Amino acid sequence: MQALTALPPLNETAGTRIGAEVLRGLSGRPKALSPWLFYDDEGSRLFELITELPEYYVTRSEREIFVAHADEIISAAGDGHLSLYELGAGTASKTGLLLRAAVRRQGNVRYQAIDISASALEDAKQSLEGEIPGVSVEALVVDYTDGLANLPLGQRQQDDRRMFLYIGSSIGNFDMPFALRILRDIRHQLVPGDTLLLGADLVKERQILLQAYDDPSGVTAAFNKNVLVRINRELGSNFNPQLFRHRARWNEECSRIEMHLESLITQIVFVPALDIQVRLGRAETIHTENSYKFTDEQIGGLLARAGFEVEQRWTDRRGWFGEYLARAV
């Protein structure tokens, strides 16, 4: 019998989702972490605070569109009994405006809320079902960036119409190829005639963008640094958030806001669960998020390539945020 060569023990944590992401993101250079890591319970809570900041116009602008046009948006869905599905629903605070419009139109509505945060979805279900008679909420804790093929969306009835909601500029987190993949995944859940409502943040003056992602009260900084706190908790690392500075940059060429965590000193951080040391030079950054800003042409192009046709478009009074109703073709 032949002797087996001893293999190094497999590090179990490296096989978990967060372990794999931190190992990938912090091993090389430039360092980068995926924005889904923001959304533990504390991160979801901090994001809700961001949406209330005076500088963060994104949520307010989209709400303004829904307040003015919810009935129009819902009736644009066409004939049949409408069901709504939302990717990245979070606490679904704006979605209530659309659900109310759907109830006005057809008496009741089924709403499937899909999000990575269970706590946010619990809040959503509680408040929506409590406040809007006629709405039934089904919460699905799923990371939709893994694909939608296995979503339990249920049987489609004869006169069912599906409307997918992908609002709040969630699509802005992803580069073009990945954004396209998500839109195509959505398209696969639809039949011709169904619709997608896509909310996207529009290109605007640089100062306005920068303030929205670097508020003076420091909520966005806390949101950004929370990713380090989460990694400490889940992987046992010793990141000191105080040794990092929150940075927001406008990358004109790529048309995106970037968020980074900049190391204030040269430091070495230990991640026990992965058995790695992470060396950070002074002023070296960990790139934690992209938030792409779009033009109508870009959105129209993306949707066309995913099998949709833009049918209607709404903006807020300032023209800062775009809401696109796209029909599956």
Ligand code: AVJ
């Ligand atoms: C949830 C991705 C839409 O990009 O504006 C807010 C996240 N990051 N402030 C955005 C975010 C910092 C937000 N999205």
